[in-house]
Amino acid sequence: MPVISFDAVTKVYPLPAGDITALAGIDLAIEKGEFVLIMGPSGSGKSTLLNIMGSLDVPTSGEVTIAGKRISGMDDDELTLMRRDHIGFIFQQFNLIPLLSVVENVEYPLILKGRRNGSRERAHEVLRAVGITESHFTHKPGELSGGQQQRVAIARALVNDPDFLLCDEPTGNLDTKTGTAIMDLLARMNREEGKTVVMVTHDPRMTEYADRTIQMVDGRLA
C-alpha cells in the first residue's frame, strides 16, 4: 500500500480577480521507502502539492490518503495529529525557533506531544546522527551556519521518527557544497533509516539521488 496517494486532487484558490487552479487533477502514489523529486517551473504547484501531502493544506476536491488514512473529513485536530505522528517537514528557510537553543528546537515536537520523558536524550541522539557536535547543542540557531541550521531542522523533522520527510527546496538557501552535504544526509536517511523522502527542488543535479522525478507544469503532472 502506498504511504501517500492522491486521487484526482485539485486545489483552487478563489481570488477576487478570478480563481487560481494550483492543482488540476493529480493522481499519484508514493511507495514506502521511495526517494521522489518534484520539479517544475515557479508557480506550477509544487509547494501546494507538498503541503497537501503533509496535511498542512486540504484539497478542494479529490481524495488524499496518508499512511492508510483518508484526510477528507478530518478536522483540524486530526490533521495536526497526522502531521505529528507521520510527517517530518524541512523547508528552505529552516524555520527554526530563534529564541530556543538547538537542542530545544529539536526537542520541541516531543514536548508538544507530551513526551518530556527522555526527550533530551532523543534530541541529542538525532542531532549527533545529522552531524551536529555537542559544542553546538546550546547555541541559538542564529549562531550557526546555514548548513548547520538545516541539519538541525532535519534533526527536528526526524525526532518523532516520522514515516516520511517532505522537503521544500531544502538546499535553496545553501551554497553548492553545503547543499550537496545536505542531500547526502537526506539520501542516507532514506537508504539507512528507510525514510520515504519527497523533495521539491529546482536543481537538476539532485535527480541522481532520487528513485523517481516527477515534473509539474500548470498544476498537472507532465
Ligand SMILES: Nc1ncnc2c1ncn2[C@@H]1O[C@H](COP(=O)(O)OP(=O)(O)OP(=O)(O)O)[C@@H](O)[C@H]1O
Ligand atoms: N495561499 C494562496 N492563495 C492564492 N494563490 C496561491 C496560494 N498559494 C499558492 N497560490 C498560487 O498557486 C499556484 C501554485 O503555487 P505554488 O506555491 O504551489 O508553486 P510552486 O511550484 O511551489 O512555485 P515556486 O517554485 O515559485 O515555489 C501559483 O499560481 C500561486 O500563485
Ligand SMILES: [Mg+2]
Ligand atoms: Mg514552492
